[in-house]
Each structure stands twice: as structure tokens, then as C-alpha cells.
Amino acid sequence: MTNLKLNGFAALLLVAVGVGLVRGIPLEKIPDVLSEGIGGQIGDTMLTIGLGAMVGRVMGDSGAAQRIAGRLLDLCGPRWVQLAMVLSAMLIGVTMFYEVAFVIIVPVAFTLVRVTRANLLWVGLPMSIALSTMHSFLPPHPGPTSVAATFHASLGLTLFYGLFIAIPAGALIALIWPRLPFIRRMDPSIPTGLVSDRVFTDEEMPGTGWSLSVALLPVVLIAGAAVTDLVGSGSGPVLHFIAFIGSAPIALLLTLAVAIWAFGLRIGRSLEEVSVSCRSAAQAMAMILLVIGAGGAFKQVLVDGGISDYIKNTTHGWSLSPVILAWLIAANLRVALGSATVAVVTASGVALPLLAGSGVHPEIMVLAISCGSIAFSHVNDPGFWMFKEYFNLSVIDAIKARTTYTTVLAVLGLGGVLAMESILDALNM
Structure with missing residues (x-):
């Protein structure tokens, strides 16, 4: 399918049908199996992914995302411009998808390059690395959410x-990679005519407090509910309420409601303007949701066709950790399929039987697969071409820069996942 450059949605469905036929699923039952898999997968992830995309777009179209980046740059100054880009990307990238956040922040990077006369990759590469980390490692992004x-x-x-793994791993690679000799030898120029997105004036952008508060609101709600669940015991109205507002769909729905008011009506934007932002975000997510649904169909075929049981039985006697095996499955699928979202959804179906009886926390398996899916970004990855074009690189230089950092980031992520698993086991959690 990679050689044919076939769309991920169509490719996954075709492979699912082929596997179903090979595994002996009756011909007349294959459509029902596909429908069951698509329905189960989309039903669990559509709210989180759709709402997350809308929050990101409303922030971007109002200037809130640019305000966060600009304020951090003012605080850090030219000397610490890389740190400012990493912090901006991580704050914005928590709820915003890689492509959306990239396009929003990259004009700021270009402006800084013109003002400081720094190398384009010195400023822009830390941003891309931080965004890649947040997008691939953490919910509410599509891959981790679907897994x-x-x-x-x-x-x-x-x-x-995931935050304990993503933040140190992403920051470390983001600050080290631009300093490597083979990266510093690259000196691309700012591409002309590529970035035409609006740059907001200071008067047009919402305040820093509002921008940061809305960006961090879903993280606080979701993580707060998780912490309460860890340290709390029993049940009661308060715990039930915290669990309710801390569930990902409700947390993002509340954040969207706050964003619509804070970055819409409060600053003079009409509901129609905000609705256009939400509608554009939903349209942009349509193909991602289709791919995730097709991944669910493929997973269901694996289950109904008995392949899951085969994998479970085959790997039962292996001494290799299920976490490492899940990471390897995701990394190999990433090489073959290109898209991290397609790879992570497909890998989750293949690796699902590894969880049964392993004693591994399901959250650890999710992070292992998510980390594996970021490795080896190359020419069959749409994000690779976006990176190449915006940083005006040759294909070879883009491979040297992006393929290497995604691979090392995936390996560091695996190390973090294994360390987290050891800590949880030691705490008997």
C-alpha cells in the first residue's frame, strides 16, 4: 500500500477485508465485522478528537496561541529563544494537533530568525520536536486517544x-538536536510565499492570562481527576463530580465553552465567526476520524479472525517484555505506513492480546505504542513533507533532521515508559 501511495483509510479497509478472507470469516459477515469495529472505535474517540481540534482552532483564530508564544519569547529573550519555542510548543501542543500548532507558531519562528539573524533550524527545530512529542505521546491527540x-x-x-515522560524527553531532544554538527551545517533560508497566515497585533490578541488559562484548563481537569482517583477512596457526590468534569470529552467540552466566550463574545467576535473556526476544525479532522475508524475495523477483523489469539499464543513463552514488543510493533508499522495515527491505531489491534494476563497497566501499553509510532518518520509521512517545505530543506537534509529526532525520541520514550512501569510496580499501583 505504501508503494501505491494509497489513502490510509482505503488501505486499512482493503487490508481488513483481505485479512478477513484469508482468516476464513464468511464473506457475508465481513461488512458487519467492519461496521462493528468502526462503530466501536469512533464511538470512543470522536468526541475527544473533535472537541480538541475545535479548542485548538478557536485559540488559533483568535490570536490566543500567538499571545502565548509571544509572551514566552518576551520573557526568555533572544538568548533563550529555543527554550521559549519549546515552552510555547508544549503549552499549545497539549490540545492542538501538530499541523495546526505548527502553522500557528512557525510565523513567530520566522520573525525571530529575521530579527536575531539566527539559523532557521536553530529556532524552528526545537518547536517541531516539542510539537511532535505532545502530538504523539499524549491524549487528547488522535493516536493515544484511540489506543x-x-x-x-x-x-x-x-x-x-505521559506528561512525566513527554516533557523531559521532548525538551532534551529539542535542546540537543539543533546543536549537533550535522544539523548546524544546514543553513536553509526562510521560504517565500509559504506562510500567509494572519499575524495579530498586540491589541487584537486576548490577554496572556486568558490564553494560558484556556490552554491549560483541559490538562488541569483531566489530570486533576486522575490524581483524585489515585489518592481518593470510596465514593460520594464530590468524587463523582470530579470524575465527571475530568473525563476527556467533558473537560474538552467545558474548555470549548469557555474558549467560545473568552475568545469570542468577550473580545467582540461574533458567534458566527467562532462557529466558522469550529466548523473548519471539524472538517480538518474528518479524514483522521475515518482513518481511526478503519483502524478499528482492522482490529475487529484481527479479533474475529483469530489472529489476536494466535499472537497471544505465539508470544506467550517469549521473555521479551510486552511493553517492548508493543513498541516494536508500532515502530515497524510506522515505517511501513508512514502516518503515526494509522500506525498507532493498527498497532493497538495487533498488540491488544499482549495485555491479557501480562499484568501491565493498560495506560503503560498505550504510552509504549504511542512512543513507538513516532519513530522513523520519512517520505511516506505527511508530517515529514510539511517539515521539509516549511524549513526549506532538501529531502536528504529533512531525513537527517526529522527521521533521526523522531527515532531517538521514540527510544527515549520507551525508556521512560519502562521506568514508569517499574515505579508503578514498586508502588503496587
Whole structure:
């Protein structure tokens, strides 16, 4: 399918039908199996992904995302411009998808390059690395969210554990990679005519307090509910309420409601303007949701066709950790399929039987697969071409820069996941 450049949605469905035929599923039952898989997967993830995309777009179209980036840059100054880009990308990238956040922040990076006369990759590469980390490691982004649904893992705990892995790993690579000799030898120019997105004036952008508050609101709600669940015991109205507002769909729905008021009516934007932002976000997410649904169909075919049981029986006697095996499955699928979202959804179906009887926390398996799916970004990855074009690189230089950092980031992520698993085991959690 990679050689044919076939769309991920169509490719997954075709492979699912082929596997169903090979595994002996009756011809007349294959459509029902596909429908069951698509329905189960989309039902669990559509709210989180759709609402997350809308929050990100409303923030971007109001200037809130630019305000966060600009304020951090003012605080850090030119000397610490890389740190400012990492902090901006991580704050904005928590709820905003890689492509959306990239396009929003990259004009700021270009402006800084012109003012400081710094190398484009010196400023822009830390931003891209931080965004890649947040997008691939953490819910409510599509990959981790869909895997969490497959493994019936807590989104709150996945986000809580993932932050302890993503932040140090992403910051470390983001600050080291631009300093490597083979990166510093690259000196691309700012591309002309590529970035035409609106740059807001100071008067047009909402305040820093509002911008930061809305960006961090879903993280506080989801992580807060996870912490309460960890340290609390029993039940009661207060705990039930915290669990309710800390569930990912409700947390993002509340955040969207606040964003619509804070970045809409409060600053003079009409509901129609805000609705256009939400509608554009939903349209942009349509293909991602289709791919995730097709991944669910493929997973269901694996289950109904007995492949899941085969994998479980085959790997039962292996001494290799299920966490490492799940990571390897995701990394290999990433190489073959290109898209991290397609790879992570497909890997979750293949790796699902590894969880049964392993004693591994489902949240740990989600993070292992998510980390594996970021590795080896290359020419069959749409994000690779976006990175190449915006940073005006040749294909070879883009491979040197992006393929290497995604791979090392995936390996560091695996190390973090294994360390987190050891800590949880030691605490008997």
C-alpha cells in the first residue's frame, strides 16, 4: 500500500477485508465485522478528537496561541529563544494537533530568525520536536486517544503518566538536536510565499492570562481527576463530580465553552465567526476520524479472525517484555505506513492480546505504542513533507533532521515508559 501511495483509510479497509478472507470469516459477515469495529472505535474517540481540534482552532483564530508564544519569547529573550519555542510548543501542543500548532507558531519562528539573524533550524527545530512529542505521546491527540479506547485505559492516567515522560524527553531532544554538527551545517533560508497566515497585533490578541488559562484548563481537569482517583477512596457526590468534569470529552467540552466566550463574545467576535473556526476544525479532522475508524475495523477483523489469539499464543513463552514488543510493533508499522495515527491505531489491534494476563497497566501499553509510532518518520509521512517545505530543506537534509529526532525520541520514550512501569510496580499501583 505504501508503494501505491494509497489513502490510509482505503488501505486499512482493503487490508481488513483481505485479512478477513484469508482468516476464513464468511464473506457475508465481513461488512458487519467492519461496521462493528468502526462503530466501536469512533464511538470512543470522536468526541475527544473533535472537541480538541475545535479548542485548538478557536485559540488559533483568535490570536490566543500567538499571545502565548509571544509572551514566552518576551520573557526568555533572544538568548533563550529555543527554550521559549519549546515552552510555547508544549503549552499549545497539549490540545492542538501538530499541523495546526505548527502553522500557528512557525510565523513567530520566522520573525525571530529575521530579527536575531539566527539559523532557521536553530529556532524552528526545537518547536517541531516539542510539537511532535505532545502530538504523539499524549491524549487528547488522535493516536493515544484511540489506543486508550482499544485498551480500555484511563485517558486521565495516560495523560498524567505521559506528561512525566513527554516533557523531559521532548525538551532534551529539542535542546540537543539543533546543536549537533550535522544539523548546524544546514543553513536553509526562510521560504517565500509559504506562510500567509494572519499575524495579530498586540491589541487584537486576548490577554496572556486568558490564553494560558484556556490552554491549560483541559490538562488541569483531566489530570486533576486522575490524581483524585489515585489518592481518593470510596465514593460520594464530590468524587463523582470530579470524575465527571475530568473525563476527556467533558473537560474538552467545558474548555470549548469557555474558549467560545473568552475568545469570542468577550473580545467582540461574533458567534458566527467562532462557529466558522469550529466548523473548519471539524472538517480538518474528518479524514483522521475515518482513518481511526478503519483502524478499528482492522482490529475487529484481527479479533474475529483469530489472529489476536494466535499472537497471544505465539508470544506467550517469549521473555521479551510486552511493553517492548508493543513498541516494536508500532515502530515497524510506522515505517511501513508512514502516518503515526494509522500506525498507532493498527498497532493497538495487533498488540491488544499482549495485555491479557501480562499484568501491565493498560495506560503503560498505550504510552509504549504511542512512543513507538513516532519513530522513523520519512517520505511516506505527511508530517515529514510539511517539515521539509516549511524549513526549506532538501529531502536528504529533512531525513537527517526529522527521521533521526523522531527515532531517538521514540527510544527515549520507551525508556521512560519502562521506568514508569517499574515505579508503578514498586508502588503496587
